[in-house]
């Protein structure tokens with residue numbers, strides 16, 4: 690993101706050898722269905738100087754099948770930076786990973802299950818903060834249009850970004866678009882918080898992949914919804930100040946290309962050129 694002034698941030702203040710011991714303040718389900726559970730976990734990690742958009746590492750206790758300590762897993766922070774007055778404490782959005790492997794065995798993700806099972810008062814070992822790039826610009830450069838794209842728990846940093854833009858920054862008037870993809874409506878995360886903003890400059894659109902279909906019968910993903918919103922998005926794509934941020938599943942990158950090219954085609958402009966320009970203003974964290 691050339692020409693964008695990002696804040697100076699601390700990184701790796703806490704490492705595996707000297708982790709921050711953070712107490713659990715809250716662990717509440719955001720989604721709890723037979724096959725899907727997503728938790729909002731709040732930890733007291735005030736000693737760490739982190740900023741929204743950064744991540745923290747979690748060290749699950751115990752050892753792996755080789756007898757070595759478990760690897761650190763990174764989670765995006767879902768709350769405002771720790772130095773922001775009145776901010777909620779460090780929050781994480783964690784999906785419990787349970788699936789059947791090729792042999793039919795049930796596999797439980799080590800870190801996600803550890804986190805989702807935490808009780809109030811438990812202590813978690815954290816590393817970090819991590820990340821210098823997936824950040825909003827400094828306050829003097831923050832007044833820009835934004836397009837945020839999330840799938841599933843990739844919503845975490847955007848919850849924090851929106852809190853900064855709409856609760857902390859004074860008089861933020863630029864357009865902000867949030868595209869959020871989940872399977873079903875009851876899996877939307879922080880939905881009522883986003884709807885509570887009721888700002889004219891906030892445009893919140895969801896793609897419900899198993900509930901909504903494209904005209905050809907395929908699952909509706911956020912890039913399809915973006916292409917449908919060509920009239921609203923086109924001015925932002927053309928505006929060199931607009932910044933794009935994407936967080937979630939790996940496949941999202943090609944979806945971004947699809948959406949930009951689809952919008953360019955509708956508007957009769959060169960798709961490759963528009964895509965190049967938008968990609969130079971895109972920050973992405975996919976996994």
Ligand code: A2P
Pocket residue numbers: 840841842870871872873897898899908910911912938939940941944
């Ligand atoms: P689906 O699983 O119906 O194919 P998850 O909660 O598993 O992280 O998924 C979040 C949402 O992202 C789901 O609705 C999922 O759809 C959707 N999704 C899957 N692949 C892509 C992709 N390549 N681009 C955008 N969204 C995707």
